[in-house]
Amino acid sequence: MTHQSEVRTSRFSKPGHGWSEVGRQLIDAATTVAGRAPRDPLPVGAPDEVLASVARELGAPELPEAGIGEEAALRRMAHIVHEYGLNLTHELCAAHLQPPPLSVAVAADALASATNASLDTYDSGPATLAIETWTVQTLARLAGLPSTAGGVFGPGGSYSNLLAMLIARDRAGASRGIDIRQHGVRALGSPVVLCSKVAHFSLQRACAALGLGEQAVVTVDCDDEHRMVPAALEATLDALVADDRTPVAVVATAGTTDFGTVDPLPEIAEIARRHGLWFHVDAAYGFGALFSDRFAGLLRGIGDADSITLDLHKVGWQPAAASLLLLADTNSFASLDRSVAYLNPEDDLEAGFGGQLGLTLQTTRRPDVLKVATTLLAYGRDGLGSMLEDCHNLAAHAQRRVESEPQLALVSPATLTTVVFQYLCDEPDIDQVNAELRRRLISSGTALIGRTQVRVDAADDQSRTCLKLTLLNPETSPADIERLFDEILRVALEVESEGLAPAALNVGVAHD
Ligand SMILES: Cc1ncc(COP(=O)(O)O)c(C=O)c1O
Structure with missing residues (x-):
């Protein structure tokens, strides 16, 4: 039993009194400043003036010998963010796929920071591991993926697209008997990823990072509504194959960044399947349509994808990042598998102490899922x-x-x-x-x-x-x-x- 005399406050976010007393006071200090009078969407002034003002507030870029204390430091940061930051809750703020975050998600995100759990192994955070599994299964079911589906949260849609292209690349190698991890991409000849002309630029960056080169991305014509034309995809594929290129994946966009339009998923899925290609759907923006009976029909066919990128820090009202890569078959993560002596040795794995190290390129991985699961339950x-x-x-x-x-x-x-x-x-x-x-x-x-x-x-x-x-x-x-x-x-x-x-x-x- 805890006696009053044993209560200690702590510099660390300890569960119990340390967290509830000190933590609450500090959060109050920050939020009372940040939550002052309503403000414009952005600070007044030219960018160089605004940035110079922030630099002045911070002072010389030198690590101080003595700190100013927790509350003063938090108040200063809250003041700077309030005066010179962005106010996404303002009604005239309408530029990017960057929503005002739900308060409940902000609170749950603080919980994620407070626990500082990771998802790589059982002993780095058992609860968050199970919460991620629950959330992945829930969202995979919403997408209509089969019961073999799996997924992993990551730091943004660009990263989820990168992982999808990595998995597609390695699968193209495996289907030719080549282990890309060991032998590199040259063994694939001249690989190609196909997407529409208005697909997100993160695909080009992903292909560059994966050693395929930005030129590996071949774009397909769209109709007047900025949707990929299936006949153009078919013709492009035929021309590429005749040219000795190696198609690796077809990427459809469900919710283009500028227009919100959705490529014809069933037709593209059918073409990808017929050509034996990985079918990825970048639904970073559009996945949220599945929350609404009125809009879910736009995403008809998404359940036939091999992989799906979805960002709940867009239509999902989460603080960034809340991005998920779903795979129709969790075994497709195999090329990311990794056994590390200090994290997931074979005998620990057999005894059930494994985590999700083998589903991603990250090791320590923040439980972004906590805010997502909380929001799904709340709303x-x-x-x-x-x-x-x-x-x-x-x-x-x-x-x-x-x-x-x-x-x-x-x-x-x-x-x-x-x-x-x-x-x-x-x-x-x-x-x-x-x-x-x-x-x-x-x-x-x-x-x-x-x-x-x-x-x-x-x-x-x-x-x-x-x-x-x-x-x-x-x-x-x-x-x-x-x-x-x-x-x-x-x-x-x-x-x-x-x-x-x-x-x-x-x-x-x-x-x-
Ligand atoms: C369709 C699409 N895919 C991917 C991304 C990249 O997402 P993130 O900014 O989270 O990396 C975006 C960003 O706007 C997007 O609109």
Whole structure:
């Protein structure tokens, strides 16, 4: 029994009194500063001024001989983040696939830090190991994967895509009797990964990192809705094989970054199967559609994937990172298997002391799953699905406003939660006006919207600078969207009437 006299506070996040007293006080200290008056989406000022202000707050980059104490240090960081950071809960914050995180997930993430468990072995964190298994099985079932499915959480969608390509590469080697881990990629000849022209750039980076080279990524044409054309995939595959290339994987995107559109998964799955290729679905953005009866149909066919990337730090309202790579057959992780004397020796494994070291490239691995499992329990499918529906409704509202404004042209309608459009004017360089108006919004701190490059006109062989709203705050209202457009149009007129700043004119626009 613990007696009052034995209670000790500690510098460490000890379960019991040490954590509940000191931990709560420290978290209170940080959150009272960070939770002060409502703030704009971003700090006011040009980027160099804002960054210089933060550097000034921190002082000379020298490790102090004596610390200022825990509470003062936390207060200082909270102040800096509050004054010069990003406010994702602001209704006019709509740039990236970066949602405001659910409070319950933030709290569960603090729990993950407090336990500091890892997932590589049983003795690095038994509870979190079982929680990850439960969560993987739950999400694999939602995707419609078979009972053989497995998965692993990792530090982002780019990493999950990398792991998927690694597994596909090694499987292509194994099917030719080659162990890529031992012999390298040269044995594969001239490998190719196929994806659509608007697939995420992390695939190119993955192929470079895996020794296949960025040139291994061959892109396939899309239709007018930015969805891969199956007939074009088939024709590209035939041409590659005739050219002695070695197709390794076909990647479909379920929720393209800019448009939220979904490639035709059943048709692509069938082509991949017929050619004996690994079928990966990058559902980093779109997986959340499965939470909603209204949107789940968009992902029809995802259950036929060999692997799926899904990011709950996008549609899932988690603090980053909450990315999962699912595999239809957990045995496909075999090429990542590794036996290490100090972690998972054979006799420990046989006695049940293993962990998930052999499912990933990481050793110590943070239990990101804790916040995900907590959120799934707290909100259920209905709760998450209705948040997605709310965000989609906002995107649809934004689309209607674009369609009603003569100065705005709709470039891509709302499929999930994004809308792409262009501001039109008589200036010779409309691209620069669009780019500059976004920068002015950011520097004024009043609103944060995204930009991208899209070929808006089939007769024009150049892509154009477009504006993008990524709406992931279900607490934003239609009136907020109206306010956001009023602000966009106000700043657009300002840019037009004042002309472009010389700095803006010097910034080159990347046309493809
Ligand atoms: C379709 C898609 N895949 C992968 C990624 C990469 O995810 P992350 O930023 O978590 O690495 C993104 C990011 O926006 C994405 O939209």
